[in-house]
Amino acid sequence: MDAENDSTNRVKATKDSWEIIEMPQNKVVLPINKRYSKEEYNKIKQGFIPKVMEDRWFVYFEDNKLYMHRSWTGNCIYELVGI
Numbered sequence: 001m002d003a004e005n006d007s008t009n010r011v012k013a014t015k016d017s018w019e020i021i022e023m024p025q026n027k028v029v030l031p032i033n034k035r036y037s038k039e040e041y042n043k044i045k046q047g048f049i050p051k052v053m054e055d056r057w058f059v060y061f062e063d064n065k066l067y068m069h070r071s072w073t074g075n076c077i078y079e080l081v082g083i
Contacts, residue, residue, distance in 0.1 A: 011049060012045075012046050012047060013048055015067075017047075017058070017060060018058040018071070020074045020075075021073070021075045021076060022076055023079045036083070044061065044083065045061045047060040055071055056071050057070065057071055058070075058071045058074075061083075064082070064083070065079055065081050066080040066083050067080075
């Protein structure tokens with residue numbers, strides 16, 4: 001699995017950082033109205049790669065979408081657009 005480092009030496013999560021299952025075509029769209037500071041947005045874009053079993057999520061940002069997968073199954077549970 002590949003990962004790239006950002007300027008703060010944190011490993012940035014990418015689609016290839018974890019074994020995943022894509023979001024099913026049949027999904028429900030829920031509107032969310034939330035604003036983030038530039039600092040928060042940059043942190044969100046880093047994603048999250050689980051390190052221990054208790055870390056239940058794998059998160060990565062690609063093509064202006066935030067993907068959230070269950071770490072144990074790899075199933076995509078949330079796909080946030082326009083974040």
